[in-house]
Amino acid sequence: MRLPDGSVRQYPKGITAAQIAADLGDGAVEAIVARVDGRLVDLFYRLENDANLELLPATSAEGLEVLRHSTAHVMAQAVKRLIPEARLAIGPPIENGFYYDFDLPRALSAEELASIEEEMRRIIAADYPFSREEMDRDEAIRFFRERGENYKVEILKGLDDPRPSLYRQGEFVDLCRGPHIPSTGRIKAFKLRHVAGAYWRGDSSRPMLQRIYGTAFAHQAELDLFLERLAEAERRDHRRLGRELDLFSFRDEAPGFIFWHPKGYQLYRTLVDFSRELQEPRGYQEVSTPWIYRVSLWQTSGHWDHYKDNMFLADAGGEAVGVKPMNCPGHCLLYSQSVRSYRDLPLKFSEYGPLARYEPSGTLHGALRVRGMHQDDAHIFLREDQIEEQIAEVLELVDEVYRAFGMEYTVKLSTRPDDYMGDLATWERAEEALERALQAAGRPYTVNAGDGAFYGPKLDFDVTDALGRKWQCATVQLDFQMPERFGLTYVDRDGQHRRPVMIHRAIMGTLERFIGILVEHFAGAFPVWLAPVQVRVLPIGEDHKAYAERVRWELARARIRAEVDGRNEKIGYKIREAQVQQIPYMLVIGGKEAAAGTVAVRHRRRGDLGSVPLERFIEDIRREIDDRTLD
């Protein structure tokens, strides 16, 4: 046997991986699964030939997946004990845990999870070994049909494998490819999380099953850490912080739309200003186009065929109209308003106006999934030979934006799908141009072959927030189709009319969603440049209000967002409120400050920083804002 450290050991033929693990001792006894020549197998697997052998503990990525898969089986066993009529569907490991789908005679309540967990603990204490057996497919079908497991029968019928495997632990048996842990006692830390509906095979026309989600870890400490992270995510929930920080609200009267309160809208405007500040030097021209069009426009653009179900439609005096879900058709009309020369390209139209998408009711989620939205949207009309340079510029823009928020991101290149439109040579040139731009920018990226839109290849950007969660925000899509549909042309150097290419791009993406992400990313403690209120001036007593008001005036004149808390409250109370609202700077104003023309600075995290002259404070915070310092 060749081990991962390169050493080679001799063992008799037919020895099991578990026996080798015992022989090796030390860390190897922790192993719960083995990898033989790259294939994962059970520890009781018999080694008949020379092989590369790896013994994997529950802390390894593969081991953890196996542990969770086995925990799913144990959960299914517990459910079968408590509800014998339960029919099993599937139970795979997933990111952060596992689930198992059941067809049950009644709805499961959240409280029942506790009794299922209790039964699981009994199964774990009994330490049943997992065993594997193989059957002919027909025999397996008979076996499961007798048990009334019709979902398993359906799975088997769709299986190519002539001898599928079954795994048993105790009285429980399940169709499964495996591998599994040696015995149920190896499960040290697990938790059932929630019940939800899920369609059999993800098909909304098939029966709805009940899915129980759970998770398992190698050790209790890791499970605790995971649960703590979930609790932290809940504390940061933008719906809760949005209300507590008075940023925005939702009303039943307009599901999927946001009411921006003054502070939330300040944040929104800061983002749009930031976007303009970056885009104007790069030649973007901001425009505003209609938000309602006759359906004929949507027929021209192709949205009618592909997107009608997601549009807000209305009858306007007997004529069908639709609210725009995207800006591209409007920008195409705008483009076609004039004769364009090759010298005009690239032509960049940006727009921050309203968009409406009729998202299904069940998919709405706070600010993260809305029906009424705004994007930092732009369309670049360009010649094919400009693709590389323009993509490079957009990549730079994306980088500058996300750096400002301290967010890491990864890039995915999605290439030509099977149902592509247009000619192959153009696609290939465009994909190469995208790759060259990515390589020139030194951006690592992954390729999602065949995942592009039917009208062109695209780049998707996944940003990672402070909790390690990934969000897709920016998107850059090349489009050969829309210019075609709108008959767009430019007059080339030789006087010929040629077809421009179009780039759809958004950097922050949907601003509503992006603000939701930012709220959670910063846990409401926005960096100074973003904070809706950057400074709160806190006069200690009635006598200091006049000076406090003057301080606010000087701050406002320096374009610093400040407010005075002139309420008749103790200073400790005012500080507490400002802290809770995550206001970056508090200026405590008393007799000393008023007399000396200074301010006593308190930072929300660094605490009391002592007194400085007002001009000095303004200078310092101004620099912090202009540099977009992250604290």
Added chain:
RNA sequence: GCUGGCGUAGCUCAGUCGGUAGAGCGACGCACUCGUAAUGCGUAGGUCACGGGUUCAAGUCCCGUCGCCAGCUCCA
């Protein structure tokens, strides 16, 4: 859209077996004039999501609608 759960004051939540609504925080008012995370006292605030039904009587039971939540499906 589908399955399940939920909907009581601005927020968090009590409300028993069906007998006509409660707390804390917040808000507001008054007093206190205060130096770095909660001063005291008082007051107001509810069509119990909406519509219908059962009942002598409905926040409570039943049906429908809307919205929210967790998933699923969808996501140009």
